[in-house]
Structure formats: C-alpha cells, structure tokens
Amino acid sequence: MEFPSARRIRRSAPPPDGAGSGGGPDGGDRISALPEDMLLQILGRLGCSRAAARTSVLARRWRGLWARLPALTFRDVPAEAVKKALARVRPHPGVSVLDIRLARSALREAAKRDDAQAKSLLLAARRISPKDVVFFLPRSYIVKPGRRVEIAVPRFLRTTSIELDAHLLRVKLPDAELPALERLSLSGNIVDLAAFLNRCPRLRLLSVTYRDLEPSLLEAALVALKVPLGLGLIVFLLGIEFGQSHENYDVEDAQFASILHAASRLSPRELVFITDFDRCLRADLPCFPNATSITMTVRSVYFTRQMSNDQFSALERLSLMGCTVRDVSTMVYQCPCLRVLKMNADTSTRDITVHSLSLQELELVAHETQCEGINITTPILEQLKLDLCASSDLSVSVSAPILEKVSWRFAYSTLAYIFGLWFLQKLEVDTIEDYKYKDGELINEGEDACSQPHRVHVVSLHIFAHKDMGTKLNLKREIDKIPVTNFTVLELHLHAKRHAIAAFVFHLLSMHQIQTTTQRLKLVLSRWPEMSKCLKKCPCNEPMNWRNQIISLNHLEEVEIKNFRGGDHEIDFVTQMFSWAPNIKRMPISLTSEIKPTDIGGCAMSVYNICLGHPSVNSFVYLSSGERVPCSSMEGDSDRVVIGHD
Structure with a gap:
C-alpha cells in the first residue's frame, strides 16, 4: 500500500445543524483542534508510520503530520514504499528512532526492485539523522550465486545506536569516525569490524553475529576484536552461524577448537553458535566466565x-x-x-x-x-x-x-513384552495447559479460564502385537518411573494387526494407576483391510472371561474411539464400558476408512442401540472424513439410518 500523497483532498460539505464528526455542540472537530504535540502522541500510539500516514485523509490538520513523528516505524513494508515515505520526511532534531523492517514482495519483478532499493535506504536514513537506527532485511533477501551482495553503512554523525541485520549480505562499514555511536548490533557477513570499532570512541556495547564467514576469516576477525575490547568495550552478544547460505565449509578439529577459544577470549555475555558441518x-x-547464556546448535x-x-x-x-x-x-x-x-x-x-x-x-x-x-x-x-x-x-x-510440566518420550530399543502377544513400543507423557473439551474439540481458554492455568497430564502408550518373544517388561514399574501421577488423559495407540483388542484393553484399565486417575480415554486403533479373525486360543482373547469381570472406572467421563470397525469384540467392549464407567458423559466413535459402505449403517446402529439405555451419554458415530452418521429416530424408527452432515 502506498503512503498518502500531499495532494489536496476534496471534502464534502459539513452536515446540517453543526453535527460534525467531532461530536461537539458547535460542530467542530475537537480532535483536530488539539495541540500538535498531543496529535503526535496519538499518532505515535499507532506504532506504525503507515497507519499514521493514513490519517491524512481525515482532515486538513492531519496531512503530513506523520512525517514529524519522533519515532518512524515501518514494519513489513516493501523497500520502494519506505524510500518514497522517507523522501517526504524533513530532517529535524526531534527524530529519535527510525525502525525499518522490510517485507519481501511476492512478485518476482517487485522483489528485484526491492533488492535495488534496499541498499540505498540507509543513505536515506542518514539524511534524517535519527538517534537510533534499526534496519532489518528479511531472511530471503538478496540471496543469489556469485559474488556476495554488499550493503554499506553510511556515516551517522548524531546516531547513538545502530541495529543492523543484513541477513547474508556483506556488510561494509564506514571508513570515517562515528563520534556519537554508543551501541552497535550487527548481523551479516562481516570482516572489517575491528578496524571500524577503533573509529568509534564512545562505543561501549557491541552485539555481533557472523554469518557464513569462511572459517579462517572468522578466526582472524575474532582475534582482531581483542584489541578494541581492551578499551572497555563490552560484547553483549556474540553469534556465529554457518550453513545459512548452504556453503560447505570443511573444518578440522583444531580449527574448530581455535575458533571456540578465540570466541571465549572476547568474554561475551551471550553466545550463540549454530553450525552445520558435515564431519x-x-x-x-x-x-566463558562472564556468559549468562550459551546456545550451541551444532551437528x-x-x-x-x-x-x-x-x-x-x-x-x-x-x-x-x-x-x-x-x-x-x-x-x-x-x-x-x-x-x-x-x-x-x-x-x-x-x-x-x-x-x-x-x-x-x-x-x-x-x-x-x-x-x-x-x-x-x-x-x-x-x-x-x-x-x-x-x-x-x-x-x-x-x-x-x-x-509442573513434563514431556516424557521413552522409546524401547528392544522388544518390550508386557502381556499376551502385546509389546510396548513407546511411552509418552505430556503436560497440557487449559485442556478442555467441548463437542470433541480441544479448546484453549487462555487467561479467561482462571488466573492459574489448569494443567493435566496425558499418558500415551504405543503398543503393537507381535508373535516373537521379547524381554519381559513390568508396565506398572515403567509408569512408576514417571515423576507425575495424576494422569487425567490416557491414550492407547494399538497396532493390532487383525487381532482382537478388547481383552487387552480390559487388562490395561484394570491397573490401579489408571483406574484411580483417568478421566478421559482415547483409543486409537490401527487400520487393516480385513476384519479381525483369530483362532479361539489366540493370546489376544486372554483373559477369556473379560466380559464378566468388574472394574471401577468411576473417574472416567469420556471415551473416544478412532478407526472403529464394529467387530464383535469392539461392540462388546462398548457395552462393557458403560458398566465399568457409570459416569461417562461423552462417547464419540469414528469409523475406520476401510469399513465397507454397506456396513456403515449397521455398525452405527449397533452403537446407538447400546446407548439407548444410557440417555445421559452424548454418543456420536462419525465417518473417517468427519461426517456424522446420525440415527433418524432413536425411538420407533431405529432401523433406519441416514448418513449426512451435522
């Protein structure tokens, strides 16, 4: 969007009876009548020079007023538009901040114009002579093969603070002295920083991030920085990044160690080291005796x-x-x-x-x-x-x-046998804030829910069926290793491979840790192309008398089943859940995508018929696409099922 020009704007006649936009009894525009200092404060609160410029269409008094703001901020604006806007700003001593964070144009030709304009924006900033300069290029800016593109930093005489993020551009620093500069933050391909620092007599705080500088040049640059540091300069942040432009630098152990030691001699308060070396x-x-933060992401x-x-x-x-x-x-x-x-x-x-x-x-x-x-x-x-x-x-x-918060990922490197033909592949625990469910969807109620965020612990067991024998695993002991005990949500991911799952799920739900804490059960079944057909003596049927057993799941309020097929064991399991968990309120069931279209109606009706005896439970059957399978009438016409949307 272009910034409004200074051309005259035709205004309509004022409304009758003095009912002006200001709302005053005399029909005047009370806001426009405020002193200029107050108007500038109003525009400054917008936090965006583009938004402030748009106020020029409101009244004659507002035209061009944005150009006299003490802080000029351009966020996500193309370089060409920023340059035109800066051309309309008259230099004045009151400019304290010039903050430019460019946007990357989507169109290729516009992006090329942005590349050409971006390098000259700093010269336009020098004409305004702000006290603080902030200039950020987006990550995708001016990246092309061949000689590295260069951006020149002009001589700012009044500027006390410069923050420049040039991404991967070569940063050319001025040869002349910057007498007022006190704080400097540079990010890019920088090679001549030490010589420049000697021309900044008042500089006291330095943050620098070297990006994709050839390792030998980087080491030399770090060594050279030691001299100006002897004059009292503090390195707040030292960043070293390789691999941003996909350069394949070859570094030996000795050279890598030498770079680290050269960095340590600068005593930075914060160190960020990001590399992508192949070896x-x-x-x-x-x-690093003075460092309060060290972040190293390396391979x-x-x-x-x-x-x-x-x-x-x-x-x-x-x-x-x-x-x-x-x-x-x-x-x-x-x-x-x-x-x-x-x-x-x-x-x-x-x-x-x-x-x-x-x-x-x-x-x-x-x-x-x-x-x-x-x-x-x-x-x-x-x-x-x-x-x-x-x-x-x-x-x-x-x-x-x-x-308070736990994220636990325990994958087993060997076959971990737990029961029958079932093996535990992975055990996970996550703490989730504001875990509220409404109509089957996860809702984050945020700060409006309560001053103290509500947290629950979700336990996920990934279990698969296997014919081989493995190392015996005590599941209770594995759960006891977890440093939290109140497991509100239990997720069972069962890769059954055509085996029946009801007897095994009963075995898990019988565990004391699960009975006493679980409020929500989510059962995710694996998909397979055919119905489960097991021999009568298959271990998946053990214990054989699970339908006649009683367990107390008094805390369980919701049961969700994914990839439901509707076999006898699954239908029996749904029936038993109502006797084991008398306080169930919701039971959404999603059918597997492999179920035959002719079987959908009968499967859904079997579930709805079970729920007839429990009218207080909200039970729904869904297709894998998310469409609900409704029953046209729960009484009198329950044999007819219609598939449609909610």
Whole structure:
C-alpha cells in the first residue's frame, strides 16, 4: 500500500445543524483542534508510520503530520514504499528512532526492485539523522550465486545506536569516525569490524553475529576484536552461524577448537553458535566466565574437557543441542547459577546424574546410548523434558517436588513384552495447559479460564502385537518411573494387526494407576483391510472371561474411539464400558476408512442401540472424513439410518 500523497483532498460539505464528526455542540472537530504535540502522541500510539500516514485523509490538520513523528516505524513494508515515505520526511532534531523492517514482495519483478532499493535506504536514513537506527532485511533477501551482495553503512554523525541485520549480505562499514555511536548490533557477513570499532570512541556495547564467514576469516576477525575490547568495550552478544547460505565449509578439529577459544577470549555475555558441518568434531569446551547464556546448535560435536571450579560461574542458560558432553554431572556442578539446561547425553554414558539447587528447566536427550541409570535431584525444577531410547531395564529416579510440566518420550530399543502377544513400543507423557473439551474439540481458554492455568497430564502408550518373544517388561514399574501421577488423559495407540483388542484393553484399565486417575480415554486403533479373525486360543482373547469381570472406572467421563470397525469384540467392549464407567458423559466413535459402505449403517446402529439405555451419554458415530452418521429416530424408527452432515 502506498503512503498518502500531499495532494489536496476534496471534502464534502459539513452536515446540517453543526453535527460534525467531532461530536461537539458547535460542530467542530475537537480532535483536530488539539495541540500538535498531543496529535503526535496519538499518532505515535499507532506504532506504525503507515497507519499514521493514513490519517491524512481525515482532515486538513492531519496531512503530513506523520512525517514529524519522533519515532518512524515501518514494519513489513516493501523497500520502494519506505524510500518514497522517507523522501517526504524533513530532517529535524526531534527524530529519535527510525525502525525499518522490510517485507519481501511476492512478485518476482517487485522483489528485484526491492533488492535495488534496499541498499540505498540507509543513505536515506542518514539524511534524517535519527538517534537510533534499526534496519532489518528479511531472511530471503538478496540471496543469489556469485559474488556476495554488499550493503554499506553510511556515516551517522548524531546516531547513538545502530541495529543492523543484513541477513547474508556483506556488510561494509564506514571508513570515517562515528563520534556519537554508543551501541552497535550487527548481523551479516562481516570482516572489517575491528578496524571500524577503533573509529568509534564512545562505543561501549557491541552485539555481533557472523554469518557464513569462511572459517579462517572468522578466526582472524575474532582475534582482531581483542584489541578494541581492551578499551572497555563490552560484547553483549556474540553469534556465529554457518550453513545459512548452504556453503560447505570443511573444518578440522583444531580449527574448530581455535575458533571456540578465540570466541571465549572476547568474554561475551551471550553466545550463540549454530553450525552445520558435515564431519564429527571433537574439541575442548573453553571458559566463558562472564556468559549468562550459551546456545550451541551444532551437528555431531563432542566436548571432551571437564571444567575447573571458576568456569561458568555466571551461566544461567545452557543449550547444547546436537553436541554431547563427556560428564554431565560435572558440568552441572560447575554451573551454580544454572536455571535452564538443554543437552544430549554422550553415547558412552553409563549413568546420567543431574543434581542442582538452581535448575528450573531441564531438557535431556539420550539416544543410542549405553545408559543404565538416570538420577535427577532438583528441588525447584518446574519443567522437565526427557527424550530417551534405551532398554527396558533403565533405572530412572526423579526428585522434583514442585514439578509442573513434563514431556516424557521413552522409546524401547528392544522388544518390550508386557502381556499376551502385546509389546510396548513407546511411552509418552505430556503436560497440557487449559485442556478442555467441548463437542470433541480441544479448546484453549487462555487467561479467561482462571488466573492459574489448569494443567493435566496425558499418558500415551504405543503398543503393537507381535508373535516373537521379547524381554519381559513390568508396565506398572515403567509408569512408576514417571515423576507425575495424576494422569487425567490416557491414550492407547494399538497396532493390532487383525487381532482382537478388547481383552487387552480390559487388562490395561484394570491397573490401579489408571483406574484411580483417568478421566478421559482415547483409543486409537490401527487400520487393516480385513476384519479381525483369530483362532479361539489366540493370546489376544486372554483373559477369556473379560466380559464378566468388574472394574471401577468411576473417574472416567469420556471415551473416544478412532478407526472403529464394529467387530464383535469392539461392540462388546462398548457395552462393557458403560458398566465399568457409570459416569461417562461423552462417547464419540469414528469409523475406520476401510469399513465397507454397506456396513456403515449397521455398525452405527449397533452403537446407538447400546446407548439407548444410557440417555445421559452424548454418543456420536462419525465417518473417517468427519461426517456424522446420525440415527433418524432413536425411538420407533431405529432401523433406519441416514448418513449426512451435522
């Protein structure tokens, strides 16, 4: 959208009786009559120069007023439109902020014009001479093969703060002195930063992110930064990113370690290291004594060195994803202020121990390891995320008395036999806030629900049928490993492979942990092309007398079944659920897509006939497409079923 021009706008005659738009008794426009300072405050509250410019159509008084705002903000606006707008702004000492975050045009030709205009916008910004300059290029800007596109930073004489994110562009810094600059934030392909910093006598705070700089040039740039840092300059953020432009840099262990040590000598408050190297690297983890946050997202990096007592004394947040540390317990011990920890366990780790008095959030990934035990003792831990792949005999101990949110992924590396012919493939637990159901849909009621978010724990068991024998697994013991006990929702994902499932589900529902806490049961059945046909002595029928057994599921209020086929075992299971769970309120059932069209009506009617004796239960049958299969009349004409939409 273009910014309004300064041309005269024809106005209609005022309404009779002085009923002007201002609503005053004299018919005047009271808002336009306000002092200019107050009008500028009103426009400033819009937070967008484009929106402020649109007010020019309201009245003569508002025309061009947006150009005198102290803070000019352009968000998601094409470069060409921003350049035209800046041409109408007269330089004045009151301009405090110029914030430009460009949008990428969808059309190819328009995008090319944007590329050409974007590089000259900083020159237009120099003419306005704001105190604070913010300039962001979108991620897809000016990326093409060949010589890297360059963007030049002009000499800002009055500017005290510059924040420039040039994405992958080569950033050319001015040769002249910037006498007023105090804060600088640069992101892009930067090579001559150290020389530029020597021409900024008042600069005290630096944030820099190097993107896709050739490793040898990066190392030299980091080493050169050490000189201006001796003058009192503080590095707030140091970012290193490889792989943004899909460059395939080859880095050896020694060079990678040298880059890390050069970064540590700059003593950044925050470190962000993102790489996509092809090879597996081994290196020491150097000292970052002043860092409060370290985020490293790398591929296959193994840190070998244990830390001394004085390292990472200020560290509050540590994220080492994709890389591993030899000794997790030592690392945690040497971070006394650590609040957030995210990391991968090394494949050779036997025991993982995390003992911390300060930790509030922990994320631990352990795949393809030799781990035999996990011991976590964290008295103020609030969030825990474990992603494990190990044998069933893994020992897990978690002591976290105020734990609120859990994400638990436990995949079994061997066949974990639990009952009959059933094997547990994966056990998952998730904590979900504001978990409310209405008409079968998940609703997030947000802050309006209550001041304290309502949380429930969802347990998901992925179980499959298999003829082979595996390692015996005590399911109760596996559930006891989970550090929360009030499982409100139970999801059973059964890959039955033509076997009957009712007897096995009865076996699971008989467990004490499930009987006493489950309020909602979701049963997801696997699809197969034919009806289940098992031998009479097939283990899937055990226990044989499950139809005559009694279990108490007094807390269960909702049962949902996905991929329902309507076999005898499934129909009997629906019947028994009403006797086991007398407080059921809802029972939505979705038919499998493999069911024959001629069988849909009979299957749905079997369910509805069962529900006739329980009028307080809302029970619906759906097709796999989501269409409801309604019964035309529950009384007198129950043999006729009509398929249609709600």
